[in-house]
Amino acid sequence: MTDTARWKSTVYVGGLAPVVTTGNLHDAFIPFGEIADVALPKNENPNAADPHRGFAYVEFEDAEDAKEAIDNMDQSELFGRVIKVSAAKVPKSSTSGLGAKTALWEQEGWLAENAVGEEDRQAADQSENTRAEDPMQGLEGLDLAGPKPE
Structure with a gap:
C-alpha cells in the first residue's frame, strides 16, 4: 500500500482522555472495519502526568471504513470526553x-x-523594446504635488 493510500485510510482521533489505550481505541473503532494499526503518540515530556499526547491515528485496511468511522465517531464520547475524529493529514516533510x-x-x-x-x-x-520612449507619456494633465498658484 502506498503512503498516500495509507493516509487516505487513516483517521485522526483527538481529545482523548489520559486513560485511553491503543486497545480501547481498537475496540471502539473495530465496528467500522478491519484495522491495520493504532498509533497513540507518547508524551515526549517524561515528567508529564499523561502517558500520551491526547490524540491518536487509527489506520483502516480500507479508505471507505475510515470515512464510516469519521461519520459515526466524530463528536462522540469516549471515556467521558467528546472526541474529534477526522481524516488524517499527511505530515509535512521537513x-x-x-x-x-x-x-x-x-x-x-x-x-x-x-x-x-x-x-x-x-x-x-x-516588451522592453516596445515600451514608450518618453517616460512621461500618458501622464499629461495630472496635477503635480505642491501648492496651487494664486
Missing part, C-alpha cells in the same frame, strides 16, 4: 515545502517549477 529546514530555492522540485525559461526571457526582452 525537507520540502514551506516550513522546511532547507531554503525553498534549494529544494529539488522548486527550480524545475519556477525557473525562468528562454521563451520567458525573449518575451520580456520584446
